[in-house]
Amino acid sequence: MSEFHDPANVVNPEHADHHIITPVTYSIVFATLLLFTGITVGAAYVDLGVLNPIVALAIASFKAVIVILFFMHVKYQSKLVKMTVAAGFFTFLVLVTMTLTDYMSRAWGLW
Amino acid sequence: MWLFLLTEIMFFGGLFFSYLLYRNWYHDAFVVASNQLSIPLGATNTAILIGSGFFMALGVWAAEVRKKALLVLFLVITTVLGLAFLGIKYVEYHEKWEKHHIPGAHFDVSEFVNPQAYGLKEQPLAPDMAQKTQVFFSLYFAMTGMHALHMIIGIGLLGWLTFRAHRGDFSSGYVAPIENFGLYWHFVDIVWLFLFPLLYLINRHPGS
Numbered sequence: 001m002s003e004f005h006d007p008a009n010v011v012n013p014e015h016a017d018h019h020i021i022t023p024v025t026y027s028i029v030f031a032t033l034l035l036f037t038g039i040t041v042g043a044a045y046v047d048l049g050v051l052n053p054i055v056a057l058a059i060a061s062f063k064a065v066i067v068i069l070f071f072m073h074v075k076y077q078s079k080l081v082k083m084t085v086a087a088g089f090f091t092f093l094v095l096v097t098m099t100l101t102d103y104m105s106r107a108w109g110l111w
Numbered sequence: 112m113w114l115f116l117l118t119e120i121m122f123f124g125g126l127f128f129s130y131l132l133y134r135n136w137y138h139d140a141f142v143v144a145s146n147q148l149s150i151p152l153g154a155t156n157t158a159i160l161i162g163s164g165f166f167m168a169l170g171v172w173a174a175e176v177r178k179k180a181l182l183v184l185f186l187v188i189t190t191v192l193g194l195a196f197l198g199i200k201y202v203e204y205h206e207k208w209e210k211h212h213i214p215g216a217h218f219d220v221s222e223f224v225n226p227q228a229y230g231l232k233e234q235p236l237a238p239d240m241a242q243k244t245q246v247f248f249s250l251y252f253a254m255t256g257m258h259a260l261h262m263i264i265g266i267g268l269l270g271w272l273t274f275r276a277h278r279g280d281f282s283s284g285y286v287a288p289i290e291n292f293g294l295y296w297h298f299v300d301i302v303w304l305f306l307f308p309l310l311y312l313i314n315r316h317p318g319s
Contacts, residue, residue, distance in 0.1 A: 020175045021168070030165040034158060041154045044312035052316055056308035064301045071168045071297045073290075081113060088117035092124045096131070103132060 019076035029070045036063050112291040116298050123302050126254050130309060133246050140243035143223050143233045145314035147212065148251075149203065153311040156199050157303065163192035164300040167293050174289040179282040182289070186273040189296070193266050200259055204252075213252065214245040254306055261299045268292055 040059040048055060069075040074085055134141045170185035211219035223241040226233040236244075272292055275281065281289050 018175075020172065023169055023172055026165060026168045026172065029168075030161065033161045033165075037154065037157050037161065040308055040312060041150060044150065044308075044315050047316040049316075053308075053313040056313045057305075060305050060308050063304050067164065067297055067301055067304070071164055071300075072294055073171075084113050084117070088113075088120045091117075092120050095121075095124065096128055099128060100131070 019073070021070060021073060021076070025070060029066055032066060033063055112294050116294060119298060123254075123257070126250070126257065127305065127309070130250050130254065133250065137240065137243040137246055139234070139236060140223070140240050141247045142314040143226070143231075143236060144212075144244035144247035144251075145310060146233060147207075147210075147222075148311045150311055152199055152203055153307050156196050157307050159192050159196045159199070160300050160303050163189050163196065164297050166192065167296045171286065171290055171293045174276070174281045174286040177282045177284065179276065179279060182276045182281060183273060186269055186276055190266055190269045190273065193262055193269070197259060197262060197266075200255065207248070207252075212244075212248055214249045218245050218248075220244065251310055254310070258299065258302050258306060261302070265292075265296055265299060268295075 036059050040056055043055050043059070044052070068085065074082060166185045166188040170182055170189060173179075173182035173185055207213055210222070211217050220236075220238065220241040222229045222231065223233070223236045223244050224238055226235055269292070272281075272288060276289070
């Protein structure tokens with residue numbers, strides 16, 4: 001609970017407990033994002049075989065997660081907001097899996 | 112705001128899925144077409160966009176602690192970095208225009224059919240596969256174009272928010288518009304965090 005908590009806002013689930021993230025935290029996140037951008041560019045020039053896309057996507061996912069947790073404040077939000085965000089990405093993954101399953105099973109052996 | 116962003120996940124998700132599918136179908140064409148993109152420009156744009164997101168996050172903080180001058184400053188820096196991103200995107204699009212790498216009637220496959228003549232170290236493609244580079248460029252323009260459109264809308268909103276912040280609307284504890292716009296801006300950042308490796312980075316070693 002911060003000193004700037006607005007009692008008029010309590011019915012808004014996104015403001016159940018308004019936590020203010022400090023510029024220090026933002027700076028650390030910013031530096032981490034830049035560092036991993038450098039790593040992913042460096043990794044692109046190294047031949048890792050089938051691991052190239054996996055490494056690139058793993059780094060991108062890591063960066064997305066820390067943007068969501070800190071820049072987008074999800075780490076400090078209510079469970080309702082966390083569940084909403086997680087449900088969005090989970091549903092997307094379900095759709096990708098089912099659609100790919102369909103495409104792959106129709107051209108069996110060609111993938 | 113989060114519910115709106117969930118619909119945006121599905122919207123961009125469709126484009127990402129098309130990319131995944133066509134990359135598997137026309138892998139060779141995607142590799143050489145992807146290698147036409149400039150990693151230095153893409154990486155610079157990634158850093159610019161992360162910086163823009165950082166200043167947007169600082170803007171949310173400035174609104175929360177009611178520092179009006181800082182809030183206006185951070186919103187202006189966010190806008191400037193957003194415009195810088197679009198400027199570099201324009202340079203990249205312009206190069207594609209000059210090389211006839213924009214899909215359509217004037218698309219030119221000669222660099223993909225005969226790469227040696229252009230000093231490229233790629234494997235030459237058969238003419239039918241070379242035509243499939245148009246699929247890559249279609250998706251490239253669709254994905255980065257929709258991303259750029261989101262940024263243009265965001266920059267428009269930023270101008271309006273900067274005006275209201277200057278008027279003092281967000282310096283008395285009412286931070287919801289700044290916070291919600293911040294969520295939108297960070298979401299657009301995240302889309303780019305995935306576009307950059309998928310379009311620019313992961314095809315540099317076609318032999319594998």
